[in-house]
Amino acid sequence: MAETADLIVVGGGIIGCSVVHHLAQLLDRSTRILLLDRGPVAGATSGSCMGHLMVTPDDAQEYAFTARSVQLWRELNERQGGFDYNPTGALYLADDPTDVELFAVLQQQFAEHGDRADLLDPRQLRELEPGLAHDLPGALFYAGDGVVLPMLACGAMLREAQRLNQHVVVRPHCAVTGIDRDGDRIRGVRTEQGVIAAPIVVNATGVWSPELAAMAGQPRLPIHPRAGNLVITGHHVSPIRTQLLEVGYIRFAHSAAKVDPTRTDDAGGHAVNMQPQTNGGCLIGSTRQFRGMDRELNRELLHRSLLRAQRYAPGLADAPIVRTWVGLRPYSIDKHPLIGPWPLLRGLWIATGHEGLGITLAPITGRLLAQQIAGQPTDIDHTPYLPARFVQ
Amino acid sequence: MKRRIDGTGDRPAVAFTFAGQPCSGRAGDTVAMALWAAGEAVLRQSSKDGAPRSVLCNMGICYECLVVVDGVTVRACTTLVREGMRIERGGRP
Amino acid sequence: MSGNVLDADVGIVGAGPGGMAAAAALAAAGLRVVVLDEAPRAGGQIFRQLPEGAHAHLAEPPSHDAGHVLLTAFAQSRVQLVSGATVWDVRPGRLWFEHDGASKLLRCQRIVLAPGAYDRCIPFPGWTLPGVLTAGALQVMVRGFGVVPGQRALVVGSGPLLLPTVTALLAAGVKVVAALEASSRWRALRALPAVLGNGTRAREAFWYARQLLRAGVRLQWGWTVFGCEGDGRVQRATIGKVDANGRPRRDTARTIDVDVVGAGFGLVPSIELGLRLGCRAQWNAVRGGHCLVVDGEQRTSVAGVFVAGEIAGIGGSAVAIAEGELAAAAILREVKGTAVPSAVVQRVQRERRAADAMLAAFAPLPGLHELAQPDTIVCRCEDVPLARAQAAAALHGDSLRAIKVGCRAGMGPCQARICGPSLQALACGQHYRAMDLPVVQVPLKVVRSATIVDAPTG
Numbered sequence: 001m002a003e004t005a006d007l008i009v010v011g012g013g014i015i016g017c018s019v020v021h022h023l024a025q026l027l028d029r030s031t032r033i034l035l036l037d038r039g040p041v042a043g044a045t046s047g048s049c050m051g052h053l054m055v056t057p058d059d060a061q062e063y064a065f066t067a068r069s070v071q072l073w074r075e076l077n078e079r080q081g082g083f084d085y086n087p088t089g090a091l092y093l094a095d096d097p098t099d100v101e102l103f104a105v106l107q108q109q110f111a112e113h114g115d116r117a118d119l120l121d122p123r124q125l126r127e128l129e130p131g132l133a134h135d136l137p138g139a140l141f142y143a144g145d146g147v148v149l150p151m152l153a154c155g156a157m158l159r160e161a162q163r164l165n166q167h168v169v170v171r172p173h174c175a176v177t178g179i180d181r182d183g184d185r186i187r188g189v190r191t192e193q194g195v196i197a198a199p200i201v202v203n204a205t206g207v208w209s210p211e212l213a214a215m216a217g218q219p220r221l222p223i224h225p226r227a228g229n230l231v232i233t234g235h236h237v238s239p240i241r242t243q244l245l246e247v248g249y250i251r252f253a254h255s256a257a258k259v260d261p262t263r264t265d266d267a268g269g270h271a272v273n274m275q276p277q278t279n280g281g282c283l284i285g286s287t288r289q290f291r292g293m294d295r296e297l298n299r300e301l302l303h304r305s306l307l308r309a310q311r312y313a314p315g316l317a318d319a320p321i322v323r324t325w326v327g328l329r330p331y332s333i334d335k336h337p338l339i340g341p342w343p344l345l346r347g348l349w350i351a352t353g354h355e356g357l358g359i360t361l362a363p364i365t366g367r368l369l370a371q372q373i374a375g376q377p378t379d380i381d382h383t384p385y386l387p388a389r390f391v392q
Numbered sequence: 393m394k395r396r397i398d399g400t401g402d403r404p405a406v407a408f409t410f411a412g413q414p415c416s417g418r419a420g421d422t423v424a425m426a427l428w429a430a431g432e433a434v435l436r437q438s439s440k441d442g443a444p445r446s447v448l449c450n451m452g453i454c455y456e457c458l459v460v461v462d463g464v465t466v467r468a469c470t471t472l473v474r475e476g477m478r479i480e481r482g483g484r485p
Numbered sequence: 486m487s488g489n490v491l492d493a494d495v496g497i498v499g500a501g502p503g504g505m506a507a508a509a510a511l512a513a514a515g516l517r518v519v520v521l522d523e524a525p526r527a528g529g530q531i532f533r534q535l536p537e538g539a540h541a542h543l544a545e546p547p548s549h550d551a552g553h554v555l556l557t558a559f560a561q562s563r564v565q566l567v568s569g570a571t572v573w574d575v576r577p578g579r580l581w582f583e584h585d586g587a588s589k590l591l592r593c594q595r596i597v598l599a600p601g602a603y604d605r606c607i608p609f610p611g612w613t614l615p616g617v618l619t620a621g622a623l624q625v626m627v628r629g630f631g632v633v634p635g636q637r638a639l640v641v642g643s644g645p646l647l648l649p650t651v652t653a654l655l656a657a658g659v660k661v662v663a664a665l666e667a668s669s670r671w672r673a674l675r676a677l678p679a680v681l682g683n684g685t686r687a688r689e690a691f692w693y694a695r696q697l698l699r700a701g702v703r704l705q706w707g708w709t710v711f712g713c714e715g716d717g718r719v720q721r722a723t724i725g726k727v728d729a730n731g732r733p734r735r736d737t738a739r740t741i742d743v744d745v746v747g748a749g750f751g752l753v754p755s756i757e758l759g760l761r762l763g764c765r766a767q768w769n770a771v772r773g774g775h776c777l778v779v780d781g782e783q784r785t786s787v788a789g790v791f792v793a794g795e796i797a798g799i800g801g802s803a804v805a806i807a808e809g810e811l812a813a814a815a816i817l818r819e820v821k822g823t824a825v826p827s828a829v830v831q832r833v834q835r836e837r838r839a840a841d842a843m844l845a846a847f848a849p850l851p852g853l854h855e856l857a858q859p860d861t862i863v864c865r866c867e868d869v870p871l872a873r874a875q876a877a878a879a880l881h882g883d884s885l886r887a888i889k890v891g892c893r894a895g896m897g898p899c900q901a902r903i904c905g906p907s908l909q910a911l912a913c914g915q916h917y918r919a920m921d922l923p924v925v926q927v928p929l930k931v932v933r934s935a936t937i938v939d940a941p942t943g
Contacts, residue, residue, distance in 0.1 A: 236485060419536070438868050453603045453902050
């Protein structure tokens with residue numbers, strides 16, 4: 001007899017783990033929840049990304065979305081821990097006059113949501129971070145941001161889920177090879193290890209989500225991989241204690257991309273994002289480039305981003321570099337994630353498309369999706385993220 | 393206690409400091425071997441609990457002998473001693 | 486900038502037996518050869534030389550005669566040796582390295598990889614204590630620097646390399662309290678025909694036997710170390726018998742006083758450069774694990790990339806020298822159209838056969854992975870205890886990648902060279918299937934950020 005489950009979540013990255021985590025919290029304790037991944041849990045994008053928890057104040061919806069998620073992170077740390085949660089806050093930096101003007105804009109945005117960020121003059125900046133270059137014109141400090149280690153956070157979410165509900169099963173290294181349908185309703189999945197029947201399947205496969213949608217005979221999802229080069233130093237050499245973000249990063253990472261994600265001639269760009277690690281190391285990003293699924297290191301971009309990081313933290317020049325690698329962010333063409341039911345196939349749900357904010361937004365994403373599946377009211381307005389917006 | 397095989401130490405002395413104390417080795421020694429011959433086995437403290445660590449592979453593979461030489465983290469076993477070096481233990485401060 | 490860019494016909498990584506043999510032969514034929522090596526002097530780990538100016542006559546086995554011949558030929562050749570070079574990236578025809586604090590590039594038509602091997606580590610309680618070193622480390626200490634490791638030594642592990650470790654310690658005047666070979670005498674007897682059938686290896690074996698006999702050191706078969714203790718440094722070791730699979734027999738444990746321990750459970754081929762180049766690798770348990778695949782003339786699957794010695798599987802210095810000469814002959818055939826002498830090909834085949842037959846008797850014993858306890862550190866860089874690695878494998882998956890992302894094991898500066906070879910077997914226990922091929926990332930060894938930023942292009 002074929003194996004059965006009540007829900008199957010495909011994709012063991014931070015989003016899939018969070019979906020499982022919140023399903024286990026919101027649904028009956030006898031619900032059989034199965035997590036599948038063709039690789040390890042946290043083996044793909046969530047095992048090769050930065051770990052920023054970043055409140056973005058662009059507008060009320062965006063602020064509520066990110067701030068609520070960062071709060072959920074804080075709560076998970078208090079209950080479970082074990083994922084190097086570090087409430088470092090964030091320093092927004094700039095070195096050119098145009099970008100410096102953005103400090104005030106950003107500060108005003110935080111204030112509009114009843115939150116606050118503080119302008120630091122060069123002397124205050126040096127007191128907070130003596131390892132930074134001394135010619136910087138100041139900075140904006142926001143205390144609410146933090147850093148986590150995403151791979152360990154995936155484990156923490158699943159362990160709590162399994163403690164709440166003993167019918168949560170995690171099956172890594174088990175690839176989904178097909179999706180079975182009954183007309184317009186989902187029936188289950190086929191895997192390397194056999195057929196599993198389930199009335200609900202969640203597609204949380206990030207940059208691979210179009211592939212899984214295609215298995216279900218659905219139109220192409222508007223998700224494209226956006227590559228990032230990352231660098232990590234050895235332990236105990238980090239010149240910083242606070243997470244650093246070049247203020248231009250916001251414009252660069254979250255404003256309208258000028259590049260067509262389906263083209264392969266994107267030269268890519270970079271803006272500094274540096275994160276202190278709890279072991280005293282420093283994680284350095286961040287570049288962005290559309291070039292398909294290619295994960296080969298781009299030495300030119302790596303070179304530029306390291307040079308830029310050294311401009312802000314000159315001591316980095318002597319830091320031992322342990323590893324560099326490339327991760328693929330799931331970029332959605334309208335810059336907003338897809339969280340909710342897929343309207344063309346009953347039982348198929350989607351949670352993906354967070355690009356560079358997947359770690360920040362994982363808890364709220366899992367919660368919004370689980371609340372919709374459970375038929376409960378959502379923490380915040382979930383309608384801007386409904387995948388239906390891409391269906392005519 | 394004998395720390396060098398007879399004849400092998402007939403090389404010019406090289407003076408440096410280790411953890412603030414004056415120390416010396418011989419020209420051609422690596423930092424790791426000069427310190428070992430000087431009776432200093434603990435080269436770094438582990439990141440998690442500060443436990444003492446020392447040379448493991450002695451051939452540049454294991455990074456257990458990380459020390460800080462004049463402010464830069466290096467492998468003691470692949471770095472030759474130089475006159476006037478300031479060497480500090482690596483790892484957890 | 487141009488001072489930081491070197492040009493050559495052939496770039497060789499490693500100045501051990503394989504690299505030196507290839508370099509000397511290529512230079513003799515008129516090719517421009519540059520050799521990059523991380524040690525202060527040529528010789529590799531096996532033919533380590535004392536620093537310039539040091540004088541001592543340490544007893545050496547007969548195989549070192551070939552080393553002296555090679556070192557002399559290498560020194561007299563027109564090869565340019567760059568000692569103290571750390572290679573951190575490689576592409577076909579390009580080797581980037583850090584040297585003397587500067588970022589440099591070697592451009593060449595062809596590459597010979599002869600980076601050698603490193604000791605296979607099997608974790609046991611207390612193995613992180615200062616004074617517990619690899620077998621190779623002790624040999625380097627004595628033969629490379631003339632430094633005395635300690636006063637009372639324990640040598641443990643498995644395979645032919647325990648003997649040179651013991652004799653190095655004896656040459657340094659160290660008392661060898663015990664020398665423990667985990668394989669049983671009966672298992673090791675399988676190596677006998679291979680040793681006796683090869684003249685050099687037979688003489689080598691007799692030389693070691695005589696050295697041990699003279700010093701009154703008896704190799705104990707079927708024994709190993711169960712753990713080490715000490716206050717800031719190793720002071721005591723618990724030793725005992727193991728069964729035929731290497732599983733510790735706890736009832737046989739006893740404690741001895743020592744101040745230095747050398748552990749060598751065989752060697753692991755250093756294949757990282759080859760993997761970065763995209764060379765094909767395959768699993769060969771007898772030869773130490775993942776090895777690069779070569780054709781009959783030391784060519785890898787990537788054009789212009791040749792290998793010699795341990796990178797194609799552990800074999801020892803005789804194999805490495807023969808393969809270095811064969812790689813050189815194969816390159817000369819490509820460059821000058823000269824034939825590859827069949828004697829050179831046959832010598833490689835003969836030495837490989839002898840080495841394989843001998844190593845088969847010392848293939849890693851799986852039961853030795855039971856030495857580690859739940860709180861034993863398995864990843865020394867990231868301080869990961871066995872229990873955490875096992876929990877990671879149980880939740881994240883039983884692949885190498887899964888264990889790494891589940892507990893950070895293997896993500897530190899050694900880039901999993903130390904923990905990697907035994908990590909899967911340790912973390913997955915009964916469910917262990919096969920070792921995954923490691924994924925290599927730039928830099929291939931840790932270098933300063935400035936080295937990457939200042940890397941010459943072209």
